[in-house]
Amino acid sequence: MATDYQPPVADYAFLYREAFGTDIVARATGGELTADDGADIIAGAGEFAASVLAPLEQVGDREGARLVDGQVHLPDGFAEAYAAFVEAGWVTAEAPASAGGDGLPGSIRAGLGEIWNASNAAFALCWLLSAGQIHALDAAASDELREIYLAKLVSGExxxxxxxxxxxxxxxxxxxxxxxxxxxxxxxxxxxxxxxxxxxxxxxxxxxxxxxxxxxxxxxxxxxxxxxxxxxxxxxxxxxxxxxxxxxxxxxxxxxxxxxxxxxxxxxxxxxxxxxxxxxxGGLAGMFVMMNSARIGMGFQATGIADRALQQAEAYAADRMQGRVLERGGDAPIAEHPDVRRLLLSIRSDVFAMRALGVYVGDLFDRAEASEDAADLAFAEFFVPILKGWATEDAVALTSDAIQVHGGMGFIEETGAAQHYRDARIMTIYEGTTAIQSNDLIGRKVIRNEGATAETLFAQIDETVAALRGVGAGGAGEVAARTADRLERAVASARRATADVVGFGSSPRDAHAVSVPYLMLLGVLAGGWMHALAVVAVAAHEVPAAEDAARLTLADFYGAHHLPRVHALAETVASGETA
Amino acid sequence: MATDYQPPVADYAFLYREAFGTDIVARATGGELTADDGADIIAGAGEFAASVLAPLEQVGDREGARLVDGQVHLPDGFAEAYAAFVEAGWVTAEAPASAGGDGLPGSIRAGLGEIWNASNAAFALCWLLSAGQIHALDAAASDELREIYLAKLVSGExxxxxxxxxxxxxxxxxxxxxxxxxxxxxxxxxxxxxxxxxxxxxxxxxxxxxxxxxxxxxxxxxxxxxxxxxxxxxxxxxxxxxxxxxxxxxxxxxxxxxxxxxxxxxxxxxxxxxxxxxxxxGGLAGMFVMMNSARIGMGFQATGIADRALQQAEAYAADRMQGRVLERGGDAPIAEHPDVRRLLLSIRSDVFAMRALGVYVGDLFDRAEASEDAADLAFAEFFVPILKGWATEDAVALTSDAIQVHGGMGFIEETGAAQHYRDARIMTIYEGTTAIQSNDLIGRKVIRNEGATAETLFAQIDETVAALRGVGAGGAGEVAARTADRLERAVASARRATADVVGFGSSPRDAHAVSVPYLMLLGVLAGGWMHALAVVAVAAHEVPAAEDAARLTLADFYGAHHLPRVHALAETVASGETA
Structure with missing residues (x-):
C-alpha cells in the first residue's frame, strides 16, 4: 500500500525564510507576500494534494487511460479531482498575472510543482502541460487568441x-x-x-x-x-x-x-x-518558452517523485521489524540498520538538494525578470539544463534505492514502490533527454562565453565557503568546517572540468563525449552548495530550531556520499572522447 | 521488438585462452578440455539460447505465470523449451561429476549462466535453482536421497x-x-x-x-x-x-x-x-552451499541481463536515424551521436568487466578445490559478495542506460527495453540484498583477517600494473600506460579504504554505514583489473586480432568513466557513519 502523502512544508518555510539569506518571497513580491504566506500556500496545496490527488495515484497506475471509440477515458476519480483542482484555483495560481493568473513568485510555484507531482505525477502532467502553454501563449499570442484560449486555460476549464x-x-x-x-x-x-x-x-x-x-x-x-x-x-x-x-x-x-x-x-x-x-x-522560439517552463517543471517532478518514494520507504522501514541491530538486542525496525539508514539518508539528502535548487532557480527567474542586466537571465537559464538533467537522473536512481529499502516487498507491485521507479524512468527522456540538456549547457551556456556564467556560480560558492569558515566552534561548527573543506575541493574540481570543457571548444567530439558527466558534476556541486547554504542558515540560529540537527546531518551526509562524485566526474570530463 | 540474441563467443574464447595469461580451461581440466572446447560449448549453448529461449522472453513477460485451481501454468512454449533444454543436456552440463553431471569447469559454467540469463532470465531462474540444489544435495544428502532426488535433478526430469x-x-x-x-x-x-x-x-x-x-x-x-x-x-x-x-x-x-x-x-x-x-x-550450513552457488549465479544473471539490454540498445542505435552528427553532414544513425556512443560504451565496458570477473571467480573456485591451501578458498569466497553485489547494482543502472539510448521508445513496453529494466531490479534483492553481501564482505572477509585477503588482491593488481608498464610504445602502449596510471591510483584508494574499514573494526556502526560503498569500490576496482588484464593480453599479440582495437577502447573507456568512482567511494568510506 502506498502511504499517505506528507507535504514538506517545513522545508519550504526554511527555504523561503532563511536558507538564501533573506525572505525570498517578500523580495520577489515587493513585500506583498512573505515567506509565511508562501509556507501557508504550500500547506494548503499539500492538504489538497494529500486528500484529493494522492489517493488516485495507484488507481491511475492500475487502471490506466483507455481509448474507446476514439475517445480517451481516464480512471475513475480523475475527472472529479480535476474539477476540484480547478475549483480550488490551483491552475490559476500557476499562471502569471499578465495572463490573468495569480502571478505567484517562482519560488512558490516550485513548491506547488513538487507537490502535484509527488502526490500524483500522472495527474500533474496535465497541469504541467497547461502551465507551459499558458506561458507560451502569454508570450506570443494575439489578443484574439488570448481572449478565447488563454483565458480558458488560465481558468482551468x-x-x-x-x-x-x-x-x-x-x-x-x-x-x-x-x-x-x-x-x-x-x-x-x-x-x-x-x-x-x-x-x-x-x-x-x-x-x-x-x-x-x-x-x-x-x-x-x-x-x-x-x-x-x-x-x-x-x-x-x-x-x-x-x-x-x-x-x-x-x-x-x-x-x-x-x-x-x-x-x-x-x-x-x-x-x-x-x-x-x-x-x-517563429515556431521554435515560441515553443521554447513552453519547453523552458516544462524543463524547470521536470526538476519539480523529479523532486516530487523522489520524495514520495522516500516517504513510502521511510514508512516501511519504520514499521518493518527484521533482525537485530548490531550492539542492540532484540528485534528492531529496519530503519535502524546502518545500510537502510544509509539508503534513506542518501535519498533524503538528495531530495533536499533538488528541492532547494528548484526554489533557487524559480527565484532566479523572478530576479532576472526584474533586472536590467542580461547576465542575470543568462545565470537563471544556465540552471535549466542542470536542474532538469541532474535532478531527473538522480531521481531515477533514488526511486531504485527506495525499492531496495523494501527488500523483496519492493518488487511486488501492490507495495507501490515499483510504481515510482516505473513512473520516474521517463523523466530523463521527455522535455529533452539528458544529452540534449547537456548539449544546451556546454554549447550555449559554457563554451560560448568561455565559462563566464559557470564562474559566476563558482564565485558564489566561494562566498559560501567563506561563510562556512566563519562559523564558530561548537553547534554547527564541525559540520560547517567539514562542509567548507569538501565544497572547496569540489569547486576546484568543477573549475578544472570547466576549463577542460572550454578547452574542448575546438574539438566538439571531445566536448560532447563528456557533456553529460559535466552536467552531472555541476548538478551534484549545486546540490552541495544548497546544503552548504542550509548549514550557514542553521549556524545563524541563536535558538536552535527543531529541524536544525537533521539539516546538519543531511548536509554532512550529502558531503560524504554525494559530493565526492564531483571528483570522479571531473576525471571523466578530462578524458574527453575515448579513442 | 526485442532483437535476436547474439552469444558473446569471442569474449569467452578470449577469456578462456589468454586474458588470464594461460588456457584456464586446460588448466582446470588437466588438459581434458581446452579453451577452444570451452568456446565451442559456449557457441552451442548460445545457438540453443538464441533459437529456443530468447523467442520466449517477451511472451513470458506479457503472459506471465498463472495460478489456476492450485496449479501454476507457465506461458505457452515454456514446457516445450524446458524439455528441449533437458534433452540437449544443459541441466546435466551444470552438475558436478560427483553428482553424475558433466563436471564442466567453473569458467565454462560462468558462460552458460550468462547465456541462459541473457536469453531468458525468467526461464534461467528454474535452471539456477535446480543447479543450486544439486550442489547442496551433492554436498550433504544421504545415498538414498541422492539416488532418488539428486539423480532426477541432474537429469533435469x-x-x-x-x-x-x-x-x-x-x-x-x-x-x-x-x-x-x-x-x-x-x-x-x-x-x-x-x-x-x-x-x-x-x-x-x-x-x-x-x-x-x-x-x-x-x-x-x-x-x-x-x-x-x-x-x-x-x-x-x-x-x-x-x-x-x-x-x-x-x-x-x-x-x-x-x-x-x-x-x-x-x-x-x-x-x-x-x-x-x-x-x-546443520540446515544453514547446507543451505549456504546452495546460496553461494546462487549468489555467484546472480553475477552471471547480472551480466546476462545487462548484455541483452546492451544488444537491444546497440541494434536500435544502429538503425534509428535522427539528427546530424556534429561535423558530419546528413542524417546519421544515433549510434554516431557522442552521447549515445558514451552510453553504449559505458554499458559494454561494464558488461565485459562483469563477464571477465565471472569467469575469473568460476575458475578461482576450481583452483581452490584443487588446492591444499585454505587461503585459496578464502580468496575465491572473497569475490562472491563482490561479484553478486557490484554486478547486480551496476546491471540495474546499465539497463536504465539502455532505455535512455532508445529515447521515448524506451518507455514504450512493446520496444522490450523496459522489460530488462524491470527484470533486473530484483537482482540486488534476492539471494541476499547488497547490504547482506557487504556485511559478509566486511565482517567475515575483511575485518576478521585485517584486510589480508584484500591485500592478496591488491598485490595481484600491482603485478598487473607492472606488466602494463612493461608494454612498449606504439600499438597498445598508450592505453597500457594510461591504464597503469589509473589502476595504480585506484588500488592506492582501495588500500586506504580497506585500512579505514579495518580501523572501523571496533566501531561496527561506522563499518556497516559504509559497507556497501566499500563493496562497490572493490567491484569497480576488480572490473578495472579485468580490463587491465585484457590490455596486457592484447599487447602480447604479435599479429593483431580483429577485436584488439575494440578491447583497448573498452579498457580505456572503463578507466575514464567507471574506474574514477573508486576515488569517490573511498572518500565516502573514510567518512564512516554520519552523525
Whole structure:
C-alpha cells in the first residue's frame, strides 16, 4: 500500500525564510507576500494534494487511460479531482498575472510543482502541460487568441498540450513534416501525425488546446521553417461556445512502463483548423518558452517523485521489524540498520538538494525578470539544463534505492514502490533527454562565453565557503568546517572540468563525449552548495530550531556520499572522447 | 521488438585462452578440455539460447505465470523449451561429476549462466535453482536421497527450489517458524508457510523438489536451530514412480515488477512429508552451499541481463536515424551521436568487466578445490559478495542506460527495453540484498583477517600494473600506460579504504554505514583489473586480432568513466557513519 502523502512544508518555510539569506518571497513580491504566506500556500496545496490527488495515484497506475471509440477515458476519480483542482484555483495560481493568473513568485510555484507531482505525477502532467502553454501563449499570442484560449486555460476549464514529436522527428525537431496551409479566413489547415502527446486526449475537461509545431508552404528546411499553431479539440464558435470536433483524431495511446494515468497519444491531423501563434517561422522560439517552463517543471517532478518514494520507504522501514541491530538486542525496525539508514539518508539528502535548487532557480527567474542586466537571465537559464538533467537522473536512481529499502516487498507491485521507479524512468527522456540538456549547457551556456556564467556560480560558492569558515566552534561548527573543506575541493574540481570543457571548444567530439558527466558534476556541486547554504542558515540560529540537527546531518551526509562524485566526474570530463 | 540474441563467443574464447595469461580451461581440466572446447560449448549453448529461449522472453513477460485451481501454468512454449533444454543436456552440463553431471569447469559454467540469463532470465531462474540444489544435495544428502532426488535433478526430469523466506523471516533467517517433526518411519512432518519461492510450482516438469529450512522440536532459537529437508511436490513410491501429492499447496503467486515468466509462489506446508538432508541443526550450513552457488549465479544473471539490454540498445542505435552528427553532414544513425556512443560504451565496458570477473571467480573456485591451501578458498569466497553485489547494482543502472539510448521508445513496453529494466531490479534483492553481501564482505572477509585477503588482491593488481608498464610504445602502449596510471591510483584508494574499514573494526556502526560503498569500490576496482588484464593480453599479440582495437577502447573507456568512482567511494568510506 502506498502511504499517505506528507507535504514538506517545513522545508519550504526554511527555504523561503532563511536558507538564501533573506525572505525570498517578500523580495520577489515587493513585500506583498512573505515567506509565511508562501509556507501557508504550500500547506494548503499539500492538504489538497494529500486528500484529493494522492489517493488516485495507484488507481491511475492500475487502471490506466483507455481509448474507446476514439475517445480517451481516464480512471475513475480523475475527472472529479480535476474539477476540484480547478475549483480550488490551483491552475490559476500557476499562471502569471499578465495572463490573468495569480502571478505567484517562482519560488512558490516550485513548491506547488513538487507537490502535484509527488502526490500524483500522472495527474500533474496535465497541469504541467497547461502551465507551459499558458506561458507560451502569454508570450506570443494575439489578443484574439488570448481572449478565447488563454483565458480558458488560465481558468482551468480547458487543458493544453504540446505537439512536437513525430515518428521521424524526436530530438531533431528540424525533421518535422506536419504542414500548415493558410486558408482564406485567416485560419490554417493542419495535416500530419504527432506522437507522444501527453494528455493529448481525455475526458476531464470540455476542451483541449493543442499547441502544434508545423511547416508552412515554402518555409525553409529544418527548424527555422517551423511555425506555432493553436488547434483545439472542439472548434470554438464566435460566441465562445463549443462547436464541432476539429479534424484532430486520437489514433492510439501508448502502453508504457509508467505514468499509466497520463494518456500518451498518437494524434492525427486531417485538415484540422489551427491559428497562428506569433510570426510565421517563429515556431521554435515560441515553443521554447513552453519547453523552458516544462524543463524547470521536470526538476519539480523529479523532486516530487523522489520524495514520495522516500516517504513510502521511510514508512516501511519504520514499521518493518527484521533482525537485530548490531550492539542492540532484540528485534528492531529496519530503519535502524546502518545500510537502510544509509539508503534513506542518501535519498533524503538528495531530495533536499533538488528541492532547494528548484526554489533557487524559480527565484532566479523572478530576479532576472526584474533586472536590467542580461547576465542575470543568462545565470537563471544556465540552471535549466542542470536542474532538469541532474535532478531527473538522480531521481531515477533514488526511486531504485527506495525499492531496495523494501527488500523483496519492493518488487511486488501492490507495495507501490515499483510504481515510482516505473513512473520516474521517463523523466530523463521527455522535455529533452539528458544529452540534449547537456548539449544546451556546454554549447550555449559554457563554451560560448568561455565559462563566464559557470564562474559566476563558482564565485558564489566561494562566498559560501567563506561563510562556512566563519562559523564558530561548537553547534554547527564541525559540520560547517567539514562542509567548507569538501565544497572547496569540489569547486576546484568543477573549475578544472570547466576549463577542460572550454578547452574542448575546438574539438566538439571531445566536448560532447563528456557533456553529460559535466552536467552531472555541476548538478551534484549545486546540490552541495544548497546544503552548504542550509548549514550557514542553521549556524545563524541563536535558538536552535527543531529541524536544525537533521539539516546538519543531511548536509554532512550529502558531503560524504554525494559530493565526492564531483571528483570522479571531473576525471571523466578530462578524458574527453575515448579513442 | 526485442532483437535476436547474439552469444558473446569471442569474449569467452578470449577469456578462456589468454586474458588470464594461460588456457584456464586446460588448466582446470588437466588438459581434458581446452579453451577452444570451452568456446565451442559456449557457441552451442548460445545457438540453443538464441533459437529456443530468447523467442520466449517477451511472451513470458506479457503472459506471465498463472495460478489456476492450485496449479501454476507457465506461458505457452515454456514446457516445450524446458524439455528441449533437458534433452540437449544443459541441466546435466551444470552438475558436478560427483553428482553424475558433466563436471564442466567453473569458467565454462560462468558462460552458460550468462547465456541462459541473457536469453531468458525468467526461464534461467528454474535452471539456477535446480543447479543450486544439486550442489547442496551433492554436498550433504544421504545415498538414498541422492539416488532418488539428486539423480532426477541432474537429469533435469525434476526441478529444484529453495525455501527459506517466511513473512516474518526475510533477511533474518533466525526468525524462521516452519517446523519439522519426526515421524516413526524416519520421515518428517513439515508445517508452515514459505513465501517468495521462485519456480515454487509450475507445469514444465513432472515433479518439484523443495529444499526447506525448518525448525526441529527442541532446537535452539535462531539460525542454529534450523535443519534442511527435501520435500517433493509429488511423493515418490518405492519403485521410483510418482505417488500422491505431498502436503504442499501453492496458495498464491506474486504480481511482480518483472520476471513475470518466473512464478514466485507462496507455499503452504500442512503435514507435508520431508526428508532430512545432513544433520539436525546443520540446515544453514547446507543451505549456504546452495546460496553461494546462487549468489555467484546472480553475477552471471547480472551480466546476462545487462548484455541483452546492451544488444537491444546497440541494434536500435544502429538503425534509428535522427539528427546530424556534429561535423558530419546528413542524417546519421544515433549510434554516431557522442552521447549515445558514451552510453553504449559505458554499458559494454561494464558488461565485459562483469563477464571477465565471472569467469575469473568460476575458475578461482576450481583452483581452490584443487588446492591444499585454505587461503585459496578464502580468496575465491572473497569475490562472491563482490561479484553478486557490484554486478547486480551496476546491471540495474546499465539497463536504465539502455532505455535512455532508445529515447521515448524506451518507455514504450512493446520496444522490450523496459522489460530488462524491470527484470533486473530484483537482482540486488534476492539471494541476499547488497547490504547482506557487504556485511559478509566486511565482517567475515575483511575485518576478521585485517584486510589480508584484500591485500592478496591488491598485490595481484600491482603485478598487473607492472606488466602494463612493461608494454612498449606504439600499438597498445598508450592505453597500457594510461591504464597503469589509473589502476595504480585506484588500488592506492582501495588500500586506504580497506585500512579505514579495518580501523572501523571496533566501531561496527561506522563499518556497516559504509559497507556497501566499500563493496562497490572493490567491484569497480576488480572490473578495472579485468580490463587491465585484457590490455596486457592484447599487447602480447604479435599479429593483431580483429577485436584488439575494440578491447583497448573498452579498457580505456572503463578507466575514464567507471574506474574514477573508486576515488569517490573511498572518500565516502573514510567518512564512516554520519552523525
Amino acid at each position: 480547458w487543458t493544453g498540450t504540446m505537439n512536437l514529436t513525430e515518428p521521424a522527428a524526436g530530438t531533431d525537431l528540424g525533421a518535422i513534416r506536419t504542414t500548415a496551409t493558410p486558408r482564406d479566413d485567416g485560419s490554417w489547415s493542419i495535416k500530419g501525425q504527432k506522437i507522444f502527446i501527453t494528455w493529448g486526449d481525455h475526458d476531464v475537461a470540455e476542451n483541449i488546446v493543442h499547441l502544434v509545431l508545423a511547416r508552412t508552404p515554402g518555409a525553409p528546411e529544418g527548424a527555422k521553417g517551423l511555425s506555432l499553431f493553436v488547434a483545439p479539440k472542439y472548434l470554438v464558435n464566435a460566441d465562445g461556445s463549443l462547436g464541432d470536433r476539429n479534424g484532430v483524431e486520437t489514433v492510439a495511446i501508448e502502453h508504457k512502463l509508467g505514468i499509466h494515468g497520463s494518456p500518451t497519444c498518437v494524434l492525427s491531423y486531417e485538415d484540422a483548423t489551427g491559428y497562428l501563434v506569433g510570426e510565421v517561422g | 525434476w526441478t529444484g527450489t529453495m525455501n527459506l523466506t517466511e513473512p516474518a523471516a526475510g533477511t533474518d533467517l533466525g526468525a524462521i517458524r516452519t517446523t519439522a517433526t519426526p515421524r516413526d518411519d524416519g520421515s518428517w512432518s513439515i508445517k508452515g508457510q514459505k513465501i517468495f519461492i521462485t519456480w515454487g510450482d509450475h507445469d514444465v516438469a513432472e515433479n518439484i523438489v523443495h529444499l526447506v529450512l525448518a525448525r526441529t522440536p527442541g532446537a535452539p532459537e535462531g539460525a542454529k536451530g534450523l535443519s534442511l529437508f527435501v520435500a517433493p511436490k509429488y511423493l515418490v513410491n518405492a519403485d521410483g514412480s510418482l505417488g500422491d501429492r505431498n502436503g504442499v499447496e501453492t496458495v498464491a503467486i506474486e504480481h511482480k515488477l518483472g520476471i513475470h515468466g518466473s512464478p514466485t509462489c507462496v507455499l503452504s506446508y500442512e503435514d507435508a512429508t520431508g526428508y532430512l538432508v545432513g544433520e539436525v541443526g
